[in-house]
Amino acid sequence: MIQENQNCLRECESEKKQCYEECYVVKKPCPCGPMPGKALLKCARGSVGPLPLIAAGVLLPTSYPVGSITIDTRELCNPTVLLNFNFIINVPVGLLTTLTFTVFKCCNGCTNPVGESFTFSEILPAGLATTSFSFQICDCSNCCGCETYTVQITNATLLGAGVSVSAQMTAIAVENIC
Template identity: 40%
Template sequence: MELYKAPKEDIERHNNNKCCDEHKYDYCCPKSPCAYPILFECAQGTGVDIPKLDSSKAFAPRSLGCVTIDTSCLKNPVVKFDFDSVIKYKDKENDQPTTLIFGLFKTCDNRQEIPCGTWEFAITFTNTPLQELTTSFNFTHCECNSCPGCCTYTVKIIDAISDRGDEFSVCNTSLSVMAKSGH
């Protein structure tokens, strides 16, 4: 008794349909085989302690985390980036403002890092021997009709400005990015 063999064309069609069902957008984006109309990526960042700021020394930038999103499948991507954190601050007898400057940078398809913007956290306490504060800090950045590609967004503290002795801790950092096709 001979077993039935399906014609070669039927087998290929079945395999192609199965593949198309499982990887509907594969033709569009080899980097992301299962892209959707709206993309979302998120990451937990790293915290950083900034002990005793000294205005006489240059500040070394510190990275707080990064998140990567692949918008290769999207036409004229609209991208929204969100950063959230908690800042713990100690002021040692200082009535001058103390400032942290956060920078957002983007690197797409392993090319050069591009600055996207800066955001400032500033605080001043007046004539008190020691003050402590814990507060949230966040910012949002939007890009319309950006170029499609695989992009990594990185948040850094790029500068800290203080006259003397202030201490910061930036913790509980969270980064998220959403993207969809634009018009």
């Protein structure tokens, strides 16, 4: 019985060694593939509303900030930041609703738009309506420090007052080691 257990242990050790060699020796990464680097993940929430009635063609007196997210990329080499924005739009009266979202980046005291603007436009049914809208932006510009990304409503047509928007935001920053 003792001899059987020792043989079994040797077989198990042999299998572990073979598996280890397969995973780490035989299947090692290709030298031409990218090397893994550091990554950061940040999440945030935001909201705005209720918004006033805004007729078509009327310029907004100011933009409406929905939320912001800050990520510190100082420890990353040549970072790329993927921003993901998911919105829930609540409309108390079913009418044409058009919202244009723009993302701004603040770094070292400077604020600049990131990527293109994204427009939600839909005729919602009468009564309380809730719908969702999402988009992603990839920011490859370097910044030495904390980067704050703010999403704002920069243009809108709201044919009924009381629209509110809530947002879930994520920022994933990864190193580009090439």
